[in-house]
Amino acid sequence: MAAGWKPDFEALVDEHQSMVYSLALRMTGDSGLAEEIAQDTFLALDDNLGRMESADHARFWLRRVTMSRAADALRRRKVRSMDLWVEFDENLSGVREARSSPLGVRVEQLLQTLPEAQRAALVLRYQEEMTPEEIAATLHAPVATVKSHLQRGLKLLRAKAGELLSEYLRGKEPAHEA
């Protein structure tokens, strides 16, 4: 363990619960499941607390385990993109009120329709502002694969958001609301 750094479980929870919950939420699109994943992740951290060498190590570990558990949860539930869309709407209906940009909400929803690997790369890139190298280390994937996922994910997102964006720029609510 690094000299001078002593892990405090509750302090780590306070510091990282937002990150862990948000990652799980963006990966699963289900707030209940995200909370469950976050709790499981922190309980696993509690078991491995003695192995944490530094604050950075703990953050990296939490990101990696959260993404892994979210992927496991998705595989278990075999959630399809359309189901996610519905769940996302149901579970995150309160978010819309809190957000000033309806386009932002739609972009986040569109993200849920992307393949899991692309979504994971984009979430880590734009939520956590990680570099492709850091994402690769977190997801145990080659850097080239991560870069490919990022490019393809963005391209797919742009395509899906094309109509939405033009409607937004014209000041209309998207047709999806109907």
Next chain:
Amino acid sequence: MKPEEMDAMEWELRSALERRAAPESLKRNLLVRRRKRTAERRHARIVVWQRLAAMFVLAAALGGGYAWHAHEEQRRGEAAREQVLNALRMTNEALDQVGAQLETRDARKQAEK
């Protein structure tokens, strides 16, 4: 990521993907689960120690019983051996007496002749 390298979609994405505040129930429920798990693990540890102690007592009882049985067998064997020796000693004495009587009788017969 450098801001000048980001296009509108990326800006929107970054804005949309700001971290969400975790629900208040998360930490509360987490700490409840942690306490419950700690208690369960402590209970499981106690049960393991209880079982170990019970096994130790059982092993000690079996071992003690076996040792007592072996000791008793040895004691009985030695007592039997002692009895046999006593019987041999008494037989020897009886034979000595019979021998002495026969010698006395033989001596008397020769004297009469």
